[in-house]
Amino acid sequence: MSSTLSLEEVAELVSGKLIVGDVPHDIQGVETLANATASHVSFLSNMKYKADLQTTQAGVVLLSHKADIPQGLDAAVIAVKDPYVAFTQLQRHFHPAPQSTGKIHASAAINDSASVADNVQVDANVSIAANVVIGKDSIIGAGCVLEEGVRIGEGCLIHPRVTLAKDTQLGDRVIIQSGAVIGSDGFGFAWTGDEFLKIPQVGRVVIEDDVEVGANTCIDRGAIGDTVIKAGAKLDNLIQVAHNVEIGYKSVIAGQAGIAGSTVIGNGCQMGAQSGVAGHLKLIDGTIVGAKAGVIGDTKQAGMVSGFPAVPHRQWLRASGMFDRLPEIWKKIRKLSDGAE
Amino acid sequence: MSSTLSLEEVAELVSGKLIVGDVPHDIQGVETLANATASHVSFLSNMKYKADLQTTQAGVVLLSHKADIPQGLDAAVIAVKDPYVAFTQLQRHFHPAPQSTGKIHASAAINDSASVADNVQVDANVSIAANVVIGKDSIIGAGCVLEEGVRIGEGCLIHPRVTLAKDTQLGDRVIIQSGAVIGSDGFGFAWTGDEFLKIPQVGRVVIEDDVEVGANTCIDRGAIGDTVIKAGAKLDNLIQVAHNVEIGYKSVIAGQAGIAGSTVIGNGCQMGAQSGVAGHLKLIDGTIVGAKAGVIGDTKQAGMVSGFPAVPHRQWLRASGMFDRLPEIWKKIRKLSDGAE
């Protein structure tokens, strides 16, 4: 299959049904409704952009099979179960993930005891310490530092300037964005009455298969025992993950969120941007933490919590909707009190 | 003009009027009121420091032309329109910006296809990939990584350990502080019902002239189309800019703020520290987002919003001023209810 696709090939790739149009154009890429031309496939997923259907120049548009074909749409239509997934599948066709060149740059400093598998790409100015193991087809970007005992699985993509500290373990197909620090010391000190005595942080960070970690995100090593990011979890940029945290399968953490020490985030959880969870807590599977929320207790059932201290989302919505009326409430109460007392 | 200035030269440089004193000292630098000596120029801009006028040892002080000359001030005075701007102009005289040495460090790894203009400085352990273009007089600090297709304009200052990912575009006179990551993948996944499918992030980051980006700030590349930082915008440290965000001309974003995907920040906007804006929004020109605020809707008129969810600033001020009275409110209501029911 060449990169360019016929309409039929597009439909097949996304398991969709071509319901309008026999436009002759080959499809060469994906674009937004606003920017697409006749050789592009576009899609409608976020209803905010619905009006763009009227004016799009796209050759073909992916729509939900439940959607009506809008009048005035001047494009072929492929009906799919989920336009966003279909768009993603096409994008992955036109833009396959980077593949290892298998080249080791001459400037990389690789310890003799390191074990680098076949077809691993190591870019310029990388530092690889003793006893590091790197699985086949992985890419180590320029300026990365892999400390002693690091193990990286197969097909990983470590973007430039990432630190994998001592004994950090990565599964297969892990992606780490640039600037991330994995395995920094946890923030642990014992107050002696006179000074803060540093507690050696002797655990590791273990990251399972198919995890992605965002740019400049920090994941601290365990104090005792490991910090664990389970398979399929996705972490955005500038997140703080403290020592001995566990993040469950396929949980998703948005940018600038923070998780304090020893807290367990369950499976299939979500944390919104700039949210935080206090230490030594347990968020049950399916917990959703709203943006900017601060969770200070365990969650006992799946669903969304918001605010600080976090409460069930609807409760927070109702209360925060009233917040601006506080002056009015105060005024009414004073009036009532004056009348009543 | 030598670095040392006479009083007359100071006055001329800041377009000010020398209204007191014929102190013979030459001025060799700028200092705070508290730390200045006779060979320093100082200034009063923040009224918090007004009392320091009584005790300063400065040779000359920059004051607003609207200010009264305080009794007991034992220094020459130069009256200016804006003391803070005048101070800045003098500081720029005494401390000119770093100039390129034009030297390429031997340890830099520069791909043969890269185009490096005259008088570019490239420091130690820099990695420059294929087809990178760097304009004249730019400085690339130690340990920077410039991926394939990066273009840097003239007179840029890229501090050490910055990542410019694939195809990132910088205008002229752009300053990037250390540790910033420009062009990391946006956080985009499609949920298939079983897993998160990574959406290739194929847009770029485009940064226009005279932008400054702070330390360890992250700017994600567009998913489709570009993330754009317009001319003259200034971003502080540890900021998260998600994919396809647009930041307008001369907008200013304070530290640890975050902007979610596809949001457009207008021209001349300001965002306070630790504030956030949700995705797919439009902040109109002149919007000011208060510190720690969370904006979840478009803004329709210039001015300040605060709180989370953000409301007009004065409204938030009034309401948050009442927040502490909630227990009192509750008590009064219970009393009234008991009486009334």
Added chain:
Amino acid sequence: MSSTLSLEEVAELVSGKLIVGDVPHDIQGVETLANATASHVSFLSNMKYKADLQTTQAGVVLLSHKADIPQGLDAAVIAVKDPYVAFTQLQRHFHPAPQSTGKIHASAAINDSASVADNVQVDANVSIAANVVIGKDSIIGAGCVLEEGVRIGEGCLIHPRVTLAKDTQLGDRVIIQSGAVIGSDGFGFAWTGDEFLKIPQVGRVVIEDDVEVGANTCIDRGAIGDTVIKAGAKLDNLIQVAHNVEIGYKSVIAGQAGIAGSTVIGNGCQMGAQSGVAGHLKLIDGTIVGAKAGVIGDTKQAGMVSGFPAVPHRQWLRASGMFDRLPEIWKKIRKLSDGAE
């Protein structure tokens, strides 16, 4: 003293009293109650884990001398004043801090004018500029960048990929985690009416003895004069310290906190995660800022403040406990008003 300890040696090391058991096992390390085996010492400090005493397999457990020996505990017990401190002392015995190898990696780029003391370890791809001074027994991790005029004391541990910008000063035994940026330009611009004029940031960062700085934390250099982190202060990850901030002796700042320009944090202060302090303020010694709090005024007495704007912690607790009742309050008031008017 070998790494393995007898029970008596454990008791001596932690100044504790062996009150139960003459278990023959040598102690080879420290583990949590849940994970310990017969050759481990464990401890109870956080009462959340008290139930684990019933099931632990630890050879010996550190308990507070005030605690009762729980029934069913099948381990030796050492009674100590503070189990957390005792645990830390043992951890430091079994896991001593990294010691310099005294080796300079061949790939390090070290300027001829730099002064590197005896027994300094410099790892791969480090850049050391002119006039840098490094004290004995210090370790400079891979990929670090030390700009001109940096001074590092004795016994410092600079983890990989740290930037110490021009003229940064470190005392003795300072630890900097990976990715931290020390000495980036402060965020200072003067608005001329037409553009933001960059104010040269000509101060330094001065970090005193025994300070620890977390991963990807940013400490800006002073605008004029220095940013100062006093002896024994501990900073976690992803913190923003703006120009001319001063952090007092043995103060502790948690992850993702931010401190705006020229603010003075007193001695023995604490800041919670994701908290912030506005600029030009003074927090008195012993101030504790709650997680996510935003401080916008000076504090006048030791103790905890919370919320945004921050108020005394108990006041915030009471008010935020009422927040969810706002809809109920509103309902009651409307009812009362209808009745009363």
